[in-house]
Amino acid sequence: MKFILIRPPVVHLKADFYGSIPGIPSGIAYLAASVRDAGYDVSIVDAYGENPHRLYTFRKRYRARGLTPSEIADRVPEDAVAGVSVHCASEHSISLEIVRELKRRSPDRPVLVGGYHTTFVPGDFAGAGADFVVLGEGENRVPALLSHIEGTTELNSLDGVVTADVFLDRKTKYILDLDSQPFAAVDLLPLENYWKLGYGHGPFMRGVRYMNILTSRGCPYKCSFCQAPQMCGGHWLARSAGKVLEELQFYKDTYGVTDFHLQDENFAIDRKRVEDICNGIIDRKMNITFTFPSGLKMETLDEELLELLASAGCRYFSLSPESGSTRVLKLMNKTADIERVPRLIKKASELGMATCCFFVAGTPGEIPSDRTETRAYIRKLAKAGVEEVVMPIMTPFPDTPSMLSPELQGFSELDELCFSPVWRKDYAKLDRFRNGTYYHYYFTRLLNHPVSFVKMLWRMVTGKCRTKGEMTARRIVRDAVDKFVSIKEKPVNP
Numbered sequence: 001m002k003f004i005l006i007r008p009p010v011v012h013l014k015a016d017f018y019g020s021i022p023g024i025p026s027g028i029a030y031l032a033a034s035v036r037d038a039g040y041d042v043s044i045v046d047a048y049g050e051n052p053h054r055l056y057t058f059r060k061r062y063r064a065r066g067l068t069p070s071e072i073a074d075r076v077p078e079d080a081v082a083g084v085s086v087h088c089a090s091e092h093s094i095s096l097e098i099v100r101e102l103k104r105r106s107p108d109r110p111v112l113v114g115g116y117h118t119t120f121v122p123g124d125f126a127g128a129g130a131d132f133v134v135l136g137e138g139e140n141r142v143p144a145l146l147s148h149i150e151g152t153t154e155l156n157s158l159d160g161v162v163t164a165d166v167f168l169d170r171k172t173k174y175i176l177d178l179d180s181q182p183f184a185a186v187d188l189l190p191l192e193n194y195w196k197l198g199y200g201h202g203p204f205m206r207g208v209r210y211m212n213i214l215t216s217r218g219c220p221y222k223c224s225f226c227q228a229p230q231m232c233g234g235h236w237l238a239r240s241a242g243k244v245l246e247e248l249q250f251y252k253d254t255y256g257v258t259d260f261h262l263q264d265e266n267f268a269i270d271r272k273r274v275e276d277i278c279n280g281i282i283d284r285k286m287n288i289t290f291t292f293p294s295g296l297k298m299e300t301l302d303e304e305l306l307e308l309l310a311s312a313g314c315r316y317f318s319l320s321p322e323s324g325s326t327r328v329l330k331l332m333n334k335t336a337d338i339e340r341v342p343r344l345i346k347k348a349s350e351l352g353m354a355t356c357c358f359f360v361a362g363t364p365g366e367i368p369s370d371r372t373e374t375r376a377y378i379r380k381l382a383k384a385g386v387e388e389v390v391m392p393i394m395t396p397f398p399d400t401p402s403m404l405s406p407e408l409q410g411f412s413e414l415d416e417l418c419f420s421p422v423w424r425k426d427y428a429k430l431d432r433f434r435n436g437t438y439y440h441y442y443f444t445r446l447l448n449h450p451v452s453f454v455k456m457l458w459r460m461v462t463g464k465c466r467t468k469g470e471m472t473a474r475r476i477v478r479d480a481v482d483k484f485v486s487i488k489e490k491p492v493n494p
Helices: 026-037 069-074 089-105 122-127 141-150 191-197 241-255 271-283 303-312 326-331 338-350 368-384 427-448 450-462 468-485
Strands: 002-007 010-013 041-046 055-058 062-065 081-085 111-114 132-134 161-163 210-213 259-262 289-292 314-322 354-359 388-390
Touching: 002 026, 010 089, 026 041, 026 081, 026 141, 055 468, 062 089, 069 089, 081 089, 081 141, 089 111, 089 122, 111 141, 122 132, 122 161, 132 141, 210 241, 241 271, 271 303, 303 314, 303 338, 314 338, 326 368, 338 354, 338 368, 354 368, 368 388, 368 427, 388 427, 388 468, 427 450, 450 468
Parallel strands: 002 041, 002 081, 081 111, 111 132, 210 259, 259 289, 289 314, 314 354, 354 388
Antiparallel strands: 010 062, 055 062, 132 161
């Protein structure tokens, strides 16, 4: 049986200046490896990676990057089962259109849909014509569904599947032994396109091959705005240090990769595992670098662990204080001690690691004095040496407590759930606060770390990026070029 996995185009609101910086899609590559290990003929249509500089208008309000839904359907043979992997809310409508286009071409073709986003809104995709929607982890469920399509497995024996007639069975089983899973099938991806692109999820260094990997999954914390805890039922599941080291070595030996972007949401929960991974990198003389673009939890770090991470090759990580106001942190259901962060930032800077701090503006219940505290706190971090500050504006995501907040209503479709929610009634006020905070941060950094500031500007020119912000500046310039080149592209208006 042929199985074609589809990564949708990258989509964002035209009004969202910041957009997104996509990278190598590790999730779909791990899934493809599991399907291949089960004996199926699998390939990937990476709609973004195959044509990352092609821009077109989608449904008037959005800008898509990559192949169109029609072009994607052209790539799927008549006799193949199709699977669409949907990672985030901004891909919602274009993924629905991909499902519809696949079904228009071949009504009897089985279509599977899964991914982070579809786990929380399965009914929309079943209603669009998907025969099966996979909830949560797909590495075990998708091969079992393919076996069902072949007629060898009963559907009622599966969990975590929504069918076209809206039969719902919530996910109850999780992959507890991640060491049993194969390495990602990155050979099915257009890797050279990503390496030539000049940016990724983590800071990209021109001329250096990078790879996204996952060493753990899940989150035990319960932040009010986050979907992550529900993906693995509040569990944190991890691969052993030995298996992680084996995968790092495999990519280095096979593809010449020397820079790794670890996508874990909670890499450092198990301190012994972190120590074993870092010491293994050092003892094996791997001579690699690595980053944590999804962040490290401040609760799991101290100065001693930072020294070990730096010795092993860590060059960038982000932290998420979220707010400088303890009152707002309580509203978010965050219990972290943010007073530790300036010391961690200062130590990381001394060790040569670049750092980023994430904040959220516009939490329901936030008042002007909270925003004043946050801005003052960011100035403190700038003095400590933080090299990047990122401030999305609060947007609700399906199946989170924030989705029920009256202050976060007003969007017309899920694609609008992004970090610049222009539909919010108070968006203009919050955007002014965000931009003003950025000005305060950069001015404070310039005064306290002038050499570092000048080096940042030079790295934007050379492409040897230490932070996501430096990549964003390069991506915005590249977007302007791509818009000009793609000006004759026909809009897609399903």
